[in-house]
Amino acid sequence: MAAAAVAEAASEPPQQHQFPLPAVLEYPASTPPYLITQGAEGRLYKSTYLQPDIPCALKYRPPKPWRHPILDQRLTKHRILSEAKVLAKCRRDGLRVPAMYAMDEAAGWMMLEWVHGAPVRVRVNERLGDRKEGIDKDEGLKELMRRIGLAVGKMHKIGIVHGDLTTSNMILSPSAESVTDGQLDGTPGSLEGEIVIIDLGLASYSTTDEDRAVDLYVLERAFTSTHPRAESIFDELLKGYKEAYKQSNLALKRLEDVRMRGRKRSMLG
Amino acid sequence: MALETVTLDHLPASQTVHIAYFRNVRNAAFLHSQLLARNPEFEYGFVDASVIVSRLHLLSAVFRAATTASTNSLITPNVHSEIIVSLSPSNNISEAYRRYGISPSTKDLLVVKISGPDGLSHDDIAKHLSQHVEGDQLPVTDENIAPATDNSKVAKYYKLNGLSWLDAIKDQPKKRKEVETLVVGTLAVRGI
DSSP: OHHHHHHHOSSSOOOOOSSOOOHHHHSOOSSOOEEEEEOSSOEEEEEESSSTTOEEEEEEOOOOTTSOHHHHHHHHHHHHHHHHHHHHHHHHTTOOOOOEEEEETTTTEEEEEOOOSEEHHHHHHHHHTTOOSSGGGOHHHHHHHHHHHHHHHHHHHTTEEOSSOOTTSEEEEOOGGGOOSSOTTOOTTOOOSEEEEOOOTTOEEOOOHHHHHHHHHHHHHHHHHHSGGGGGGHHHHHHHHHHHOTTHHHHHHHHHHHHHHOSOSSSOO | OOOEEEOOTTSOTTOEEEEEEEESOSOHHHHHHHHHTTOGGGOOEEEEGGGOOOHHHHHHHHHHHHHHHHTTOOSSSSHHHHHHHHTOSSSOHHHHHHHHBOOTTOOSEEEEEEEOTTSOOHHHHHHHHHHHOOSEEEOOOHHHHGGGOOHHHHHHHTTOTTOHHHHTOOOHHHHHHHHHHHHHHHHHTTTO
């Protein structure tokens, strides 16, 4: 049945589902679910919410056969609920994250807004191209870094730490006004758009400067290893961060300490 | 006539969703009494349109109720009452009925009927509704729902007061879209 539905879809290439789908995706839909990526804990499908014109991302955490069923159920449920809570909190406080559409924590899935655009990592790499010099004078790129800093600063200000900040977990989403030719995901190399922070599966409520500093440290390490040539402009990000988050000086001071010792505070684990 | 059958993605094919919209309803007290009497012929999701922001808002609650029904985890007597509770951000069932369900003073009414495979046909439902609901029937569109929305009630029930960034949006259609997103998100995370 699923195979027949997949074959009907003209827009996406047909996909044989290698993994069993969650029950909710077995039901008929105008756009059959399409497996986007598989992470350590779950899978991400693209599908539609209620109507053909509302694309959605479905995050599914399948049961883990190696865990005791009761423990498995509890962990899955807990992780989905915690991500949902953080997303709802961010959205209410005006931080741009994917909106929640629906979820079933017992069945292990959540449906989120599909954010058009491309990961910041991709856009930054397109922009860098094979340049080796003049990167620290690229005003457009520096401005993007400040915007990333603003988004991260706002998140820390409302009391959320992300837990896995990388340039892959941010989408550069073109504004509705700029989309004229149906290119919802924007054009390669363009730095126009809004920063949308995604994948808050490891996020938590925290207002300690230690946690914020570790968040920034993880981002710094991820950034300098993903985009080594742009290392020199990371400071621009911290400028944006300071602008969005007034009490940032304590977190930034802490960042110095974290740089000296690494992400883990204790030497255990 | 204007009873619409909607196909929602990711619902079991056995469940068919019908929706209708009546403005200036004159016999809300009668419909309310039929619900209270649990008259099976009047098993509908009767939603007070003043607390509904958009078509997507209503359909999100329908989706949640139908999904809950398909996993046999209803917390109310049937899928129609579950729609009303699905509109609420809290788990308080009687409060949900009072706030989102029909009351004798309801002026504008959204009606949802979910029928099973052996259930009533579109024409049966359309006929029954036009016989028993006294009001002006309109298609269920955002444009038609908007004039009936009581924004202060929506803000109060969905706790949207005091969000300065939301108040700062001056562009009304944009603001409405943001409110819709917040409300749909609130429905999704009910009970946590």
